[in-house]
Amino acid sequence: xxxxxxxxxxxxxxxxxxxxxxxxxxxSAGMVQxxxxxxxxxxxxSLIFDKPNDPFAKSVVKAAEQAVLTxxxxxxxxxxxxxxxxxxxPKPKVNAVLPGVKNIIAVFSGKGGVGKSTVSSNLAxxxxxxxxxxxxxxxxxxxxxxPKMFGVEDARPMTDxxxxxxxxxxxxKYGVKILSIGFFVDPENALVWRGSMASNALKQLxxxxxxxxLDFFVxxxxxxxxxxxxxxxxTLGITGAVVVTTPQDVALADARKGINMxxxxxxxxxxxxxxxxxxxxxxxELPENKYYIFGKEGGKRLAEExxxxxxxxxxLVQSIREHGDAGRPVAVDDDTISGIAFRALAEKVVxxxxxxxxxxxxxxxxxxxx
Numbered sequence: 001x002x003x004x005x006x007x008x009x010x011x012x013x014x015x016x017x018x019x020x021x022x023x024x025x026x027x028s029a030g031m032v033q034x035x036x037x038x039x040x041x042x043x044x045x046s047l048i049f050d051k052p053n054d055p056f057a058k059s060v061v062k063a064a065e066q067a068v069l070t071x072x073x074x075x076x077x078x079x080x081x082x083x084x085x086x087x088x089x090p091k092p093k094v095n096a097v098l099p100g101v102k103n104i105i106a107v108f109s110g111k112g113g114v115g116k117s118t119v120s121s122n123l124a125x126x127x128x129x130x131x132x133x134x135x136x137x138x139x140x141x142x143x144x145x146x147p148k149m150f151g152v153e154d155a156r157p158m159t160d161x162x163x164x165x166x167x168x169x170x171x172x173k174y175g176v177k178i179l180s181i182g183f184f185v186d187p188e189n190a191l192v193w194r195g196s197m198a199s200n201a202l203k204q205l206x207x208x209x210x211x212x213x214l215d216f217f218v219x220x221x222x223x224x225x226x227x228x229x230x231x232x233x234x235t236l237g238i239t240g241a242v243v244v245t246t247p248q249d250v251a252l253a254d255a256r257k258g259i260n261m262x263x264x265x266x267x268x269x270x271x272x273x274x275x276x277x278x279x280x281x282x283x284x285e286l287p288e289n290k291y292y293i294f295g296k297e298g299g300k301r302l303a304e305e306x307x308x309x310x311x312x313x314x315x316l317v318q319s320i321r322e323h324g325d326a327g328r329p330v331a332v333d334d335d336t337i338s339g340i341a342f343r344a345l346a347e348k349v350v351x352x353x354x355x356x357x358x359x360x361x362x363x364x365x366x367x368x369x370x
Contacts, residue, residue, distance in 0.1 A: 105353070
């Protein structure tokens with residue numbers, strides 16, 4: 001290569017990389033260790049983060065690699081040569097049920113038909129495309145839809161013995177590990193289960209599976225407030241909930257109840273924020289037009305009223321339905337209107353999880369006292 005490499009040249013390139021948590025560039029923020037090594041065209045150094053398992057670490061490393069390639073030279077051997085260190089020692093894991101899982105996200109809606117499963121599936125894929133290890137549990141036990149949405153309806157999870165424990169191996173697609181009761185039942189027949197049967201089946205999908213190491217474990221909950229929701233908060237320490245609604249009043253009323261359930265004294269699960277789905281309709285042939293067929297900014301007003309972050313406003317676009325029916329959620333293609341929206345949602349969720357983990361103690365399993 002024609003360019004002579006030296007440490008300041010690398011630092012000049014890294015000035016263009018900003019840490020999402022603060023907006024500062026990683027050089028002035030003191031995140032670049034004073035250990036830049038140059039051997040021929042190979043460059044290596046360390047980035048230091050405040051906490052171990054920083055949710056932005058992977059994206060910052062990727063951005064740093066790209067900055068060196070862009071501002072120094074395409075021939076620089078940098079990929080895989082940036083190590084990550086932290087100022088704090090790792091905290092002990094508190095989740096005994098899923099010890100390899102760092103963050104558990106519950107996606108909830110107060111009523112059906114607001115696109116909760118669509119948001120869950122696309123959020124999981126968007127997180128995976130950001131470089132995170134992601135699992136997705138279809139906890140909508142009476143209406144499982146993930147096998148259809150991911151195009152894996154014919155899949156049947158296998159069992160294997162890992163570390164002396166026999167368990168299910170999740171189906172994997174689009175970089176997401178998936179388990180659903182839909183893999184084990186006839187899709188043509190309705191599931192008619194008593195509450196205890198449904199709760200026990202859900203517990204098995206959580207505890208009797210080899211989920212492995214995950215950055216995010218996304219759970220698509222059934223709509224409403226009932227046995228399944230209580231089972232989950234009694235089984236797992238949930239990092240936070242994402243509440244999905246549409247702008248219309250009837251959906252907002254149920255979303256309000258759901259938010260109050262999570263933040264109430266008995267459950268006490270942090271609400272990461274609210275997603276206003278179907279915020280407006282945008283026809284494919286007129287991508288600049290917005291038609292507020294379900295009302296305008298109802299979710300935004302509810303978020304402001306309850307002092308809950310508005311994570312995203314997702315437009316109603318025909319391609320979302322088409323891609324879901326075809327088993328290829330829109331987040332797979334992140335250069336579309338919908339794909340961009342779900343990528344922004346994933347980035348916002350990562351930001352909120354980081355803020356929550358920095359400012360609050362880990363969520364404990366809930367003891368429901370009757």
